[in-house]
Amino acid sequence: MLELTLFGRFSLRTVDGTDITPKSKKACGLLALLAYAPEMKRSRAWLVDHLWSDRHPDQGLGSLRQELSNLRKCLENYDGCVQSDRRWIWLSSDAFDCLGQDASSSDCEFLEGLDIRDQKFNDWRSKVSEKSAASSALVSHREVLDQFSQSSAPPISICCVSIGPEGASSTVVADVIATRIAEGISEHISVSHIANDKPRGELASSADILVECSVVEDNGFCVALIKVVHVDSGKIFYSKTCQMTGTAGSLVRSDILAKAAFDASEVTVEQLPHIIGVGQSSSHATALSRLALHKLFTFEANAIDEADQLLLEAYSIEKNGVFLAWAGLLNMIRSVEVMHSEQDETRERIDELIQKALSISGQNGLVRALAAQTTAILFRDPARSLPMAEDAVEMNPSSSFALQALATSKMLTGETEQAYAISAKSRNIASRSQFRQWWDLNHSMICVATGRFDEALALAEAVTRIVPTTRPMHRYLLSLYAEKGNFEAANRVKQKLIQLEPGFTLDQMIDDPEYPVHTLRRAGLIAPLKAMK
Template sequence: MNRHIRVEVLGPLRLRGPDGSALVLKGAKNQALLAMLALSPEMSRPRRWLEDKLWSTFGPEQASANLRQALSKLRAALGEASAVLEADRTDVWLDPARVRVDLHEEVVPDDDRIELLQGIDVRDPEFEDWLRLERAELQSRIARTAPTDGRGILINCRVETDGPARDRMMGEVLANQIGENIAEQVRAWRQAESDDLPAPEAQVSDIVVNAQLLQNGNEHAVFIKAIHQPSARILYSKLQHMPNLSDILTGELEISRTVFEAADQIIGKLPHVLDKDRPETRSTALSRLGLYRMFSFEQDALREAYGLMDQAFKRDENGVYLAWASMIRLTQMIEMPESDQAALMEEAVDLHYRAMELAPDNVLVHAIISKVRGTALGDSAGVLDLAQSAVERNPANAFAWKSLSEGLMLSGDLNGAFEASRRGQLLARTSPFRHYWDTGHCIIAIGCNRPQEAIAAGEAAARSAPLSRPAHRHLLALYALEGQLDKAQAVAQKLAKIEPGFTIDRILNDDSYPVRTLRSKGLLDPIRALL
């Protein structure tokens, strides 16, 4: 079971359990103890340091007893996740691998009026001094991340080979495909190598993507390496054997998977290597975190995801952030956490138009908004047109293949939809969001009357995202369909824990419940065996 907890220190202190639910921690000094540990280096402090900050006017024995009592109350508030808090005779610490803190996740508020640990009232002079310093550091961070004019990320795409000109061209195509995939997701420019430009006129690249080709008998070995030029840090590297170099031009699966994987991993590391005061750095960090929140499909996480994409756009007006925001609003509408469905629909449509205006040539934007066109506008022809265009222009984009599968399904091409979905799933195999494609393939397989493939995809999604509601909803019906009632019952119990308000009666009888494909295929009825 996932034992991660989340500590929110921006604004009032909030503590959330592994399932995202709020945990109640009463007492200002108990809250202060948690906050100080969460904001400390390595999330650890000596017992005596904590006692001095919270009970500076008490004697050593009384302060020590007070700390023990506070630790006991903190463990009780953490409940099943209490193992994240540890202590010995000298130190107290939180497990950094199992605790998330909003301020540590690159989330710096736009509004410099926001207060760290708002409203906390400990009434100890030592704690007040500590809090004053922490608040001053937050204001400094906000100032450092204020928007500035951004030039975009510069990507130099290179090739090294002793082979003929044809080999060099293939290497250039491969390196540029990786650069192109990066540029679809963040503001970036691919930079050409040229001996004609005087050095002062050519800016130093941020990222160098290098493809080294070596002929090895009848095939080639390709070594791909991406580095952050100023620091020489390696962001991605992979050695791949290619029976035929022309596979690069034809978008062969293994090559496309490598391109998608390389771009995805490089983007994930950009916020850690680029200068923090660059708007593209902050926007990349904010949007990346927004994707993690969005693909959880949880109510509070979806709201946070929208806010993160909004912040990303304010710092760097890239249409891709509007496209993601549009998809988030659509997801909120589908998942039904918000009461005003019409407002969500209207905003999703408006955002998707604005995204197209700002980024009319962006393949990823086309892939994202095609879903909005299909669900919000009922434009099945538009979905297919956008998705086909995206795949043709970039066959290494897993989002494009997922959109194409949905477009083909709407047009009635079941076999085409299944194959497109399967390809997207394979391309995204190494993505941290792979459960998004696994869940999508599960639903497509259901629509194509392939229950076994649907179960395999649903189980893959549940493995990589144990709290994913969509995957479990569909597995519930699939297990019941196959007569595996013990598994179906276990999934129903899991859903009752991770989805507030879930009941078997609701999935069976609430027509607005988000299992449209199961309902249209008549696959909900077997669930009645669990009643």
Template sequence: MSETALPIRISVLGPLHAEGGNGSVLTPKGAKNQALLALLALAPEMTRPRRWLEDKLWSQFGPEQASANLRQALSKLRGALGPFADILQADRASVALDRARVRVDLIEDGPPLDARVELLEGLDARDPEFEEWLRMERADLQARIARAAPREAKGILISCSTASHGATTDESDLMAEILANQIGENIGEQIRAWRQANDPDFPAELPPADLSVTCDILASEGGHTVFVKGIHLPSGRILYSKLQKVRHLEDVLTSEQQVAKLVFEAADCIIGKLPQVLDSARPESRATALSRLSMYRMFSFERDALREAYTLLRQAHELDGNGIYLAWSSMVRMIQLMELLEDDRDALREEAIALNYRAIEDSEDNPLVHALISKVRGTAQRDAYGAFDLAETAVDRNPASAFAWKSLAEAHMMKGDLAAAFDASARGRAIARNSPFRQWWDMGHCIIAIACNRAQEAIEAGEAAARSAPLSRPAHRHLLALYALDGQLDKAQATAVKLAKIEPGFTLDQIVNDESYPVRTLRRNGLLEPIRALL
């Protein structure tokens, strides 16, 4: 066998390095040329369409210039490979490496044992699309490293109690402990966590808790004052603290709106900070960080961000097989389906339904799972009463969940009870008032207000959603119609211009005349006609 017939080896762990079977160094010079080799080496079947490569390396160039740049890079790469140049195969549609003659360390040897090894260390192709691809590949590698040395996800231990200092009554102490447990329950719905029993008779036998959630309730003028505090016990870091007025102690039992808002906010803030304080080697810690990032990406409603959110949730579930991550994945598919962001809508619907069933099988006792899959049940499976049953169960089991109230609002709307839908939506929105993802509730309330012919409330909610998520297509779509309906044509025109910037291909004719365009409630209520004044 000639030396040039021997396989070449490409190392992607650490700095990129290519070596011929005869020991010769074949690493190309130039970041773009190295990036091209890396993109092919890590591609499925080691092949990629030309357009895909152009988009990753020259995304800010026009099609003709990007195509010319790719041809030039291929020429330089062949030159670097020298006598091994024939392993690089290209035609008018795609570029590939000869899989029979290429060995890639990550593929052949698997992920490294040392998590500090960086994929394609130091490679900077100076293109945002390549940077995004590389970030995703590195995240995937870290997840694979974690799986290669698996640790059981035992869950986060939470001690929930009253921090009474002797100046309270038995009744207020009981309500404080109930409130602390409600916060612990809300945390446990969103991540793998357990509330720890506080048994004074056996304190030494309890394993140390990760978190302490304490509540004090003191009598004050006009009612009572609640003090809530969440602490990461190993470090002593305070993750959340707040004083909140309540009128009656019974408000804790009935999850009155202000109490529900406090519970939801405390749980949300604590979860948001957990990845910063927990041991990153713990599967539940890594899964929490991935799922939290996925929510930021999901609620942007952007096509690529939703794709990334789905990947992050898949990685979270691989690390910690919690059904909540399947339920969120189902929700991502529903958003992609409803916003017409992917071509194969039937495949999205089928996958959303499949994830729906898997989530409920894995976590049938989780109210948040019930709330999330209620949307899928109603929209993808067109089962309005099934959706209502799931949403009602979610609210009944956790009346402090803004997600549960949103699902109940949408279920009421599917059943045609618009007044109940509006009330439930308003309550969910109020509970989630301080959430970093409040645009989710604002946008939902905007649509329900439109269905109820409450245009001013719809505008207020739509504007709130647009402030929280300036690139949100749904918010701007609905505001465009609402402004036109209200005679605010200048604002409508400005919104149309903004929408054209964030939604490639958007036209006013499309929103008015395309029956498939995702403004169903506006179209059903006959509220798109005023836009014709802008045509």
């Protein structure tokens, strides 16, 4: 066991006290970044970004290889302490003990004496220092994770309350609506459900989150009032009035209600760590996963790497399969984006994430939806993806993720018009989502596949305005502008693609059958590019 001191004077020593701290400061920085990482593991891209942020990525990767070699020389008598593959570098958790016994001292500095001239490294160091000062409990990385996973705080509890005359049809509908929202919330976070079999006052005192709904019918008009409340503070996560002509029963089947239920779930999950705090493991893991999603849906390479790490950390805190399902989707997006030459996430690895997520949380509709979407896009296997997508929609008819997975699977079976209608519904339900670019992107691709080029173009333009670093949508824009004969706009997009993808050429899109534009090729949208050569 090697003793690594992170708080106080940075050092690496053997059990007999021999100092084997690397002479290279960057090698020390590499060791520190790995030691303080979830599972002591970081991607090469993330490490380059935090130690050589001012260099070209290729130069940074070369420097990383050199410092990794320096680190291994210091540890040549300890085989297996530092391991790596083409994408990841990690430390053996059995070989290192991260010491912090003097961390509560006011003069105990994180990585004291380690001066590294890189702004991203120093920003990371400052964040860790602030977090550590706030917690005042500086223990080894493994112990921190154990504390979170073994938190004595009770799980977050949720209860549904329908307001209205007992037995009335409108009250039954209100109960259905409240239950659907609660189930949508529980797809994202681990909660315990409290049965609605107590007086309302007792229910409120025993629940963390209360989902209330009341429905009123009057002369062919129906109104539903939805409210999600944090019981302890009285703060409102979500409040919405839905109204439509028709009966209460028709409201349950309407897109208006599906939209409200989806919004209520997303807003509640987003606000939960801020209102409840991160003292409970599920709330802390939720905070990490939401941050991961904000990074993931930028579709930017470094942000996706960071999102991957955040999801792994969330899973280490709470063994919820939804975090693995998100990681599977993330790695599928990374694979499609072809973001850097050292990307080696194999289909087997992604499939492993999916299967593990399903084994842990197979009855979670969101897990099945994400697994179906990943399987459909990466493996193009509707025999696997379609049943999972259908199950996900049955579990939660308001889930836009489930509907999008179903639309993607329907495309693979050749049911293109049905796929278009389901995708359009999915996009409508998620129109107020903070991640709406995900549905715009997927619907744009389906529009291309079904020959709706004008609609596809408008969506691709919308996506690239929100997330200007997404390569797939720029490829679509390039072909769609060329198809319209708007070569001025097409050339602007071509220059943008060259910035996003160094070495990009039109010949790749036109002549390389492996280049990721299969839908464009099948839709006949590659031929118009020849006029630009």
